[in-house]
Amino acid sequence: MxxxxxxxISLTDKSGxxxxxxxxxxxxxxxxxxxxxxxxxxxxxxxVVDVSEFTGxxxxxxxxxxxxxxxxxxxxxxxxxxxxxxxxxxxHGIAPIDLIAVNLYAFEKTIADPDCSLENAIENIDIGxxxxxxxxxxxxxxxxxxxxxxxYKAIISEIRSTGTTTLKTRFQLARKVFALTSSYDTAITNWxxxxxxxxxxxxxxx
Numbered sequence: 001m002x003x004x005x006x007x008x009i010s011l012t013d014k015s016g017x018x019x020x021x022x023x024x025x026x027x028x029x030x031x032x033x034x035x036x037x038x039x040x041x042x043x044x045x046x047x048v049v050d051v052s053e054f055t056g057x058x059x060x061x062x063x064x065x066x067x068x069x070x071x072x073x074x075x076x077x078x079x080x081x082x083x084x085x086x087x088x089x090x091x092h093g094i095a096p097i098d099l100i101a102v103n104l105y106a107f108e109k110t111i112a113d114p115d116c117s118l119e120n121a122i123e124n125i126d127i128g129x130x131x132x133x134x135x136x137x138x139x140x141x142x143x144x145x146x147x148x149x150x151x152y153k154a155i156i157s158e159i160r161s162t163g164t165t166t167l168k169t170r171f172q173l174a175r176k177v178f179a180l181t182s183s184y185d186t187a188i189t190n191w192x193x194x195x196x197x198x199x200x201x202x203x204x205x206x
Contacts, residue, residue, distance in 0.1 A: 002080055003163035004144065007099035008032040008051070008132070009041070010067065012106055013149070018044040020101070020152040027159055032097070034059065034066045054095075067128045076100065076135045080142045098164075099155075100136040101146040104129040104184055111191045118195055118202040125188055130181050137174035145173050147180050 007029050011017055014037060021031055025046050033041055033048045041048045052058050055069040075097035078085040089096075105126035110116055136145035144165045146155060151173065158165045165173075197203050 002096070002098070002142070004029055004098040004159055004165070006030045006032065006075075006095065006097050007101065008067070008072070008076075008097050009037055009101040010034045010051075010129070010132070011037050011101065011103050012126075012129075013103050014040055016149040016152055017041070017101070018046070020149075020156065021046045023156045024099075024159075027156075029099070029159075035063065064127065067132055070094065072097065073131070073135055076132070076143055077139050078142075079139070097143070099144045099146070100132055102129050102132050102136075103147055104133075104180070107184065107191075108187050111187075118200055121191060126184070130184065133177045133181060137177035140170040140174035141167070144170050145177055147173075147176055151176075 004024075005028070007021075007024055009017065009021060009031055010033060017037070018041065021041050022044065024031060031041065031046065031048050032051050032054050034051050038048045038050055051067055051069075051072065055071045057069055059066045070092070071094050074089060074092065074094040078089050078094065078096070080086070080096065088094075105124045107121070107124050107126070110124040111121055133145060133147060136143045144155065146152065155165055155169070158169060195202075
């Protein structure tokens with residue numbers, strides 16, 4: 001397993017991230033980030049590269065498109081032991097991303113407001129986050145994915161010891177991802193199922 005050299009951190013719940021990112025930085029891990037997370041890390045004195053600088057493509061569409069780019073997902077999904085994947089990455093200038101720390105837009109918190117509109121609920125459906133998480137979890141053979149701040153300490157300990165995390169750890173972390181994305185999609189489905197298309201203002205005039 002290659003050492004962790006680059007991480008992408010993009011969080012809604014930023015609790016504890018300064019300490020985790022500072023330790024990654026101390027260990028020589030390059031940190032990519034977006035928006036408010038990048039700002040928070042910089043305020044803590046942590047070196048950060050904006051994802052838009054990494055991809056050469058700006059964040060756009062009111063933040064709807066930030067990490068949905070081949071340089072991000074190619075960097076996550078390529079198999080490090082696959083010569084053809086490595087050749088394609090080299091040809092297209094795709095660098096590996098070895099650790100992903102992501103959590104999701106607070107959809108359930110948004111819809112807890114009894115006055116939440118369908119439009120507001122839709123804007124709080126995360127797209128980039130689940131995509132990053134599922135890509136990373138699928139490629140747990142090579143990528144460490146973190147959704148739970150309680151895992152930060154153990155992950156740092158493993159990286160300090162060997163430069164990376166164990167395959168068993170990465171598998172356990174991947175399982176957490178699929179549990180999270182499953183429950184997230186279920187919450188969205190359950191709420192949308194309660195929307196009355198006949199009476200909801202969103203559909204008037206359609």
